[in-house]
Amino acid sequence: MRRSNADTEAIRRAAELAADFLETLDARSVAAASDAGSLRAALGGPLPVEGEDPVAVIERLARDADPGLVATAGPRYFGFVIGGHHPAALAADWLTSAWDQNPGLHVAGPALSIVEETAGGWMLDLLGLPPAASHGFVTGGMMANFTAIAAARHALLERAGWDVERQGLYGAPVLDVVIGAEAHATIRTALQYLGLGRERVHVVPNDGQGRMRVDGLAAVLAACRGPVLVCAQAGNVNTGAFDPFEAIADLVRARENAWLHVDGAFGLWAAASPRFAGLVAGVERADSWATDAHKWLNVPYDCGFAATADPAAHRAAMSITAAYLVQDTGERDGMDWTPESSRRARGVPVYAVLRALGRDGVREIIERCCDVAARMAARLRDAPGVTVLNDVVLDQVLVRFAAPSESDAAADARTRAVIAAVQRDGTCWLGGTTWHGLAAMRISVVNWATTIEDGDRSVDAILAAARGVETAR
Numbered sequence: 001m002r003r004s005n006a007d008t009e010a011i012r013r014a015a016e017l018a019a020d021f022l023e024t025l026d027a028r029s030v031a032a033a034s035d036a037g038s039l040r041a042a043l044g045g046p047l048p049v050e051g052e053d054p055v056a057v058i059e060r061l062a063r064d065a066d067p068g069l070v071a072t073a074g075p076r077y078f079g080f081v082i083g084g085h086h087p088a089a090l091a092a093d094w095l096t097s098a099w100d101q102n103p104g105l106h107v108a109g110p111a112l113s114i115v116e117e118t119a120g121g122w123m124l125d126l127l128g129l130p131p132a133a134s135h136g137f138v139t140g141g142m143m144a145n146f147t148a149i150a151a152a153r154h155a156l157l158e159r160a161g162w163d164v165e166r167q168g169l170y171g172a173p174v175l176d177v178v179i180g181a182e183a184h185a186t187i188r189t190a191l192q193y194l195g196l197g198r199e200r201v202h203v204v205p206n207d208g209q210g211r212m213r214v215d216g217l218a219a220v221l222a223a224c225r226g227p228v229l230v231c232a233q234a235g236n237v238n239t240g241a242f243d244p245f246e247a248i249a250d251l252v253r254a255r256e257n258a259w260l261h262v263d264g265a266f267g268l269w270a271a272a273s274p275r276f277a278g279l280v281a282g283v284e285r286a287d288s289w290a291t292d293a294h295k296w297l298n299v300p301y302d303c304g305f306a307a308t309a310d311p312a313a314h315r316a317a318m319s320i321t322a323a324y325l326v327q328d329t330g331e332r333d334g335m336d337w338t339p340e341s342s343r344r345a346r347g348v349p350v351y352a353v354l355r356a357l358g359r360d361g362v363r364e365i366i367e368r369c370c371d372v373a374a375r376m377a378a379r380l381r382d383a384p385g386v387t388v389l390n391d392v393v394l395d396q397v398l399v400r401f402a403a404p405s406e407s408d409a410a411a412d413a414r415t416r417a418v419i420a421a422v423q424r425d426g427t428c429w430l431g432g433t434t435w436h437g438l439a440a441m442r443i444s445v446v447n448w449a450t451t452i453e454d455g456d457r458s459v460d461a462i463l464a465a466a467r468g469v470e471t472a473r
């Protein structure tokens with residue numbers, strides 16, 4: 001079929017509608033305005049029998065989805081740990097879709113294979129990781145953990161005389177897996193996918209900020225007999241705290257057959273700023289690293305990054321074999337480094353944003369986000385009845401609301417009521433968590449566009465919500 005003018009028109013119209021949406025980001029309610037029932041009424045229904053004009057489809061989709069959109073890409077979304085999208089990254093993402101290349105094989109998309117190879121090298125440089133490390137662009141932090149731990153599983157078992165890719169885990173030497181008490185949930189999920197078991201782990205106690213305790217790790221390691229995988233963390237999802245990598249690396253390196261993995265989905269980005277790089281000192285001594293580009297680097301979904309200091313293990317764990325896949329170009333095939341065979345070239349937006357920002361621009365975003373978090377924490381801490389629970393070392397702030405001599409249970413309920421009121425108000429959006437048994441509001445500042453003024457407006461809205469909850473009681 002020939003491509004018609006109407007098809008090209010749909011693309012131009014989508015670009016206009018996207019630009020219109022982006023212009024609403026600063027002013028619209030950060031929370032979705034519509035509920036699931038109305039959205040289903042507008043977007044659901046039976047499969048159409050006859051097709052529609054692409055322009056009409058795009059216009060209708062934009063109209064019907066709009067009330068259910070959350071302004072996660074905007075500057076006052078502080079929920080979970082969710083970045084926005086830098087304009088260069090978003091634009092490059094559209095081109096990536098238009099080109100429709102498959103960088104799984106060099107021959108299927110040589111230009112984008114080279115772009116990804118370059119972007120991967122830039123990522124290693126920016127994050128202070130060894131330049132010879134292997135890397136792959138995966139869907140997110142979870143699959144980055146999966147990919148890196150698969151490489152670890154290969155290396156540890158190979159050194160113990162076992163080929164896990166060929167034989168599986170039946171009859172294999174036993175691996176001891178060690179994680180921190182506040183490891184991100186996706187570490188356990190990666191272990192689950194890899195047959196290592198989400199519960200079959202040694203858990204090292206954490207300190208009051210959620211960092212792995214070195215004495216606890218030493219005690220756990222002393223009791224391990226076989227090959228050991230230790231998973232440490234750069235950036236606790238609640239507090240932003242970092243495990244002490246130098247001390248952890250000393251303990252892991254003292255063992256014969258051990259692998260140190262670091263989950264740094266957002267925290268690894270501290271390396272891009274001299275002000276915060278001290279937090280990740282020693283992280284380069286690990287064997288593998290996982291991070292996200294769709295968090296602090298602000299590329300659109302989806303884009304995670306797995307890197308290892310053992311390219312042979314990484315490749316052995318991931319590569320696919322089939323006669324028709326052997327192309328012998330002598331070039332890098334993406335499918336050797338990620339769990340997918342075919343995939344989109346998600347490294348391209350990374351390439352574009354790194355060119356647009358440069359090293360200085362990335363540093364500026366990290367530092368500005370942390371400045372906003374610090375100022376929000378300081379203003380909240382000064383307000384009566386408000387406590388900041390964590391040491392604000394990076395971009396994460398935990399806030400609790402309590403009236404004088406209120407019980408813990410009443411303060412939990414108050415804190416949850418304030419969070420709900422902030423979400424309803426729509427100036428900003430943030431979620432809740434339970435931190436060491438206490439309900440807390442959780443603020444995460446990782447959007448490239450967030451300013452000090454956005455932080456101030458949001459603190460005003462949070463304090464107004466807290467006063468509203470006070471009067472309602």
Ligand SMILES: *Cc1c(COP(=O)(O)O)cnc(C)c1O
Nearest residue numbers: 140141142184186263265266292
């Ligand atoms: C977000 C996050 C993950 C998971 O990343 P996804 O991109 O959601 O898969 C893993 N670890 C940490 C520390 C995170 O913050």
